[in-house]
Amino acid sequence: MRRSQRVVALTRRLIEEPGRWWNLDDLATEFGAAKSSLSEDVALVREVLAAEGAGVVESRVGAGGGIRFLPLMTAGEATELANELCRRLTDPRRILAGGFLYLGDLVADPVLLERIGRLFATLFRDRGPEAVMTVEARGIPIALMTARALRVPLVMVRRSARLSEGPVVTMNYLSSSGARVETMTLAKKALEGVHRLLIVDDFMRNGGSARGLVDLAREFEVEPVGVGVLIETAEPAEKRLKEYVAVALIEQVDVDERRVRVRMSPRLPGCPPAAAAGTSRLA
């Protein structure tokens, strides 16, 4: 294989499996290349992916040495994503009876979901989550794409226990309105070996579900290292949870005027520059 062919094969592997460690000796053997040539290939791929703002190629030396690709979102791309989300949310055709907004198409779009997952992975990776947890059903696509970008398992909390989950831990909590008792249930096996986890969800009104997920994690003696939600509402201003990240903020849904007022959430932090995320760990 020539250099230009090797870098295609290398880029394919890195992008297709974010977070996977690739052993350089194995790659050199597979490509029939000297290790010194492969090192130059890696440097080239790293440079292009960094210049494009795609993410960081990390190296580690030693017996288990190798390279891996960590997808990252630049601050510019994060702002673009938030703006696009806001634009899509303002479409008056989303307005449902009772002032609800139809969001089904957003958690159904694999291209948008990939970007949301990459954003949450960028914001929370440094806190070392070992799993991404959400509650069924609309949070699952967002949680899965975040888990994929972080290369950690997805944890799906259910609304009711199923025989096929085996023994479960069940917790009751107050609904958003405060009027109902809701249930969350999780298989005892689901968090085996997990010490730190990231919580994500599609929507937050008063924070009851996210609060429930945080409490459930603690019931399993697992530390919730962060909470990310796609969309929050301005009302109620007081949420049941103090610390969380949100991408879009719905300020008002006017059913009579058929108008939705949305803006980027002040809870969306700037993305850390790729250099900060990667350099210190580069060999």
Added chain:
Amino acid sequence: MRRSQRVVALTRRLIEEPGRWWNLDDLATEFGAAKSSLSEDVALVREVLAAEGAGVVESRVGAGGGIRFLPLMTAGEATELANELCRRLTDPRRILAGGFLYLGDLVADPVLLERIGRLFATLFRDRGPEAVMTVEARGIPIALMTARALRVPLVMVRRSARLSEGPVVTMNYLSSSGARVETMTLAKKALEGVHRLLIVDDFMRNGGSARGLVDLAREFEVEPVGVGVLIETAEPAEKRLKEYVAVALIEQVDVDERRVRVRMSPRLPGCPPAAAAGTSRLA
């Protein structure tokens, strides 16, 4: 940019967004390259990705012309995936009271899910599905990764109606045991503009859920072009659905002996060779 840099940038784009059409003029401008050089880059990337069995780079000419990458699974990789799944299923620690098997970790593993999605996309792409439908909750991760590989929306059928879904179509059907009436509900908006869809699910016992999804699709006047399930059981041999694809077949769960007998499902067809999938449409 030099050729070796351009092919990295090109490979990144193609792999990161399966199925997206990239305009060659735009790419040439972005890379600051002559269109003839870019064509050579594309030929090189296509050749390497094909040789690696990763998938097909398709071209189309004319005004909306450009290239896209269709991820494919080779027959060898499909067999490997089915064998790995069978191996993981035979772990006796999965056995739950009542002869159920714990499957939570399988639908939680983003690496396995990516491969399952690529397999179903390979098997069903030629039938032209415009969406991938499943029923909450454990089918969602498989459906999303299939939808991502096909670059079509995910459609999540719910077990009960929510206010936030707006108007819904609700259908009742018989549970696996035949003893209960279960409900499926889908937002009227969810299938707007969709004429053909693929149905996927994690598990099939007697086929009641899959049958329900097929009937629900027809209720929306949408044609179900295929059904793919990850795991089926040998009993009952008679399913409520004649045509479907399955990856693994659970023959027996022996609770007392703590043994699971699993094999590759005879319902798993061979993957079409990449040449068949791509050549006819290459410009």
